[in-house]
Amino acid sequence: MSATWQDLAANKKQRQHAAIPKDWLITPPNNAQLDVTGIPITSGLLTPFELEITGTDDVDHLLKKLATGEWSSVDVTHAYYKRAIVAQQVANCLTEIFVERALARAAECDNYLKTQGKPMGALHGLPVSLKDQICLKGLETTMGYVSWIGDYAERDASLVIILYDAGAVPFVRTNVPQTLMWGETCNSIFGRTVNPHNRNLTCGGSSGGEGALICMKGSPLGVGSDIGGSIRVPSAFNGIYGLRPSSCRIPYEGALNSMLGQDSTPSALGPMSVSLSGVKVFMKAIIDLKPWTKDPLAIRKAWDEDSYKLKEHGGGKDLCVAIIWDNGLILPHPPIRRALEETKVALEAKGMKVIDWPGFDYEQLCAVLVDVWAAGSADDYAAVTAKTGEPVLSTMALEGEPVGEWLAPPKKGISAYALWQLQKKKSELRKAHLDLWESTRSLTGTGRPVDAIISPVVPYAATPHGKNLDLCYTAVWNALDCPACVFPVSTVNPIVDVKQPRDKFLGKSDELIYKSYDPSVYENSPIGLQLIGRTQEDEAVIGMTEIVDAALKEYRAN
Structure with missing residues (x-):
């Protein structure tokens, strides 16, 4: 008798648990403890030295310690692995655990430094x-599908090969929603990943495991993917930094995905980190190793230092930033509005000009992208799950709670011709948006169009499970292929972020989102925003985000 999908899932979960060193198990916190971010410190599992290592808020600092040999890679990897396992026990954020393999790789790095007298690479x-879609040779990559249990990768993804060349130590893989096409993280193998700041809230998705792990400082730097917000949403919900780069800037070849072959709006791999220095060093390290020599779709474009130094943006002086206060579909909750207002004040205090972004038909742009996904997604999911008969998840809601749909594409696909019409419409909208951006030259006073846009990531902070219902604030930038970097701003304060009365709404979605806001439910939920630049301006987006982040830190200090 063949195993059922439930048997396969249970066996995989058991094997995952068995991979955890027994002396790394902790006494789990009471279910009533919602904020578990302090557990790594109070658990007693990590030594003072390991807490010093993992408490680092700057990836550049870590890399300097490693490059000089002051901290060994074995010690650093061991420390982060222990903290990652603590994160797993309180937030359920991991999938693949391979301690000995990672420590052996770390030892290789240490030996190289000792024998060669220099670091192995920029990520030494x-x-x-x-994220559990990036293949590592010899490991399963399930991507939340029971049907992919038992499929072991015969080779590394191109990005992993480059990470090895850069001296990095891949050490864990992180949880995702089945199909990846969710703004939350839950599947039938590993279950639900929760938000470490408040376990009643979602960590976001689809790179939710990465978001929760990095939030717990169980990893200094991770790789997520983003087709409609899947790096940016969990970055915002977990209070970390994350970049959705331009398409094909980071090599995707050899990684698994849903809807492989859909290249109208491709998914992009990108960094998530405890610091902006982690975002920058990842991008530069990967690009410097010429990913276009390993991935035929990777753009042949070297790291542009002039762009990072904002040569085309006045050298970073007299920047003009536009704010999207709302997208014409859903008004943001009070905490998000406050974050936008605080950011404006912080930037103006540094002498920057801040203007309102002109309106655009983002509703149509978002709808086109969703229709592109829906063209064949149902067939794609059905083809994968047919192997075991596992159900395709239709909700991220807690068991027994009302279903909250995030994305429900039509079950019937469309013709190739109909898809071409969608792609044509998207091209027309991209041209219209480009013209709009260029037209802002008359508004900035700098002689340049707006240097960057600052926008909500979603219209709310991290929501209760099953309630992340909106994607348009992020997905439109995928459709436009604009790089966008998330930066943390604040957390929800129920005393300050009170609900404001409203009797007029932009539509049914706006009314639904408005009614969902209860300040006490969202307490301690992180608030992040995104800075958006133009296509292939990844370096400039990082440079401008550094300026905005520094201004906000100075504002909060005062």
Whole structure:
């Protein structure tokens, strides 16, 4: 008798648990403890030295310690692995656990430094976590599908090969929703990943495991993917940094995905980190190793230092930033509005000009993208799950709670011709948006169009499970192929972020989102925003986000 999908899932989960060193198990916190971010410190599992290592808020600092040999890669990897396992026990954020393999790789890095007298590469000895779609040779990559249990990768993804060349130490893989096409993280193998700041809230998705792990400082730097917000949403919900790069800037070849072959709006791999220095060093390290020599779709474009130094943006002086206060579909909750207002004040205090972004038909742009996904997604999911008969998840809601649909594509696909019409419409909208951006030259006073846009990531902070219902604030930038970097701003304060009365709404979605806001439910939920630049301006987006982040830190200090 063949195993059922439930048997396969249970066996995989058991094997995962067995991979945890027994002396790394902790007494789990009471279910009533919602904020578990302090558990790694109070658990007693990590030594003072390991807490010093993992408490680092700057990836550049870590890399300097590793490059000089002051901290060994074995010690750093061991420390992060222990903290990652603590994170797993309180937030359920991991999938693949391979301690001995990672420590052996770390030892290789240490030996190289000792024998060669120089670091192996720009990421020498640094532990790097990977979303569970990025293949590592000899490991299963399930991507939340029971049907993929037992499929072992015969080779590394191109990005992993480059990470090895850069001296990195891949050390864990992180949880995702089945299909990846969710703004939350739950599947039938590993279950639900929760938000470490408040376990009643979602960590976001689809790179939710990465978001929760990095939030717990169980990894200094990780790799997520983003087709409609899947790096940016969990980055915002977990209070970390994350970049959705331009398409094909980071090599995707050899990684698994849903809807492989859909290249109208491709998914992009990108960094998530405890610091902006982690975002920058990842991008530069990967690009410097010429990913276009390993991935035929990777753009042949070297790291542009002039762009990072904002040569085309006045050298970073007299920047003009536009704010999207709302997208014409859903008004943001009070905490998000406050974050936008605080960011504006912080930037103006540094002498920057801040203007309102002109309106655009983002509703149509978002709808086109969703229709592109729906063209064949149901067939794609059915083809994968047919192997075991596992159900395709239709909700991220808690068991027994009302279903909250995030994305429900039509079950019937469309013709190739109909898809071409969608792609044509998207091209027309991209041209219209480009013209709009260029037209802002008359508004900035700098002689340049707006240098960057600052926008909500979603219209709310991290929501209760099953309630992340909106994607348009992020997905439109995928459709436009604009790089976008998330930066943390604040957390929800129920005393300050009170609900404001409203009797008029932009539509049914706006009314639904408005009614969902209860300040006490969202307490302690992180608030992040995104800075958006133009296509292939990844370096400039990082440079401008650094300026905005520094301004906000100075504002909060005062």
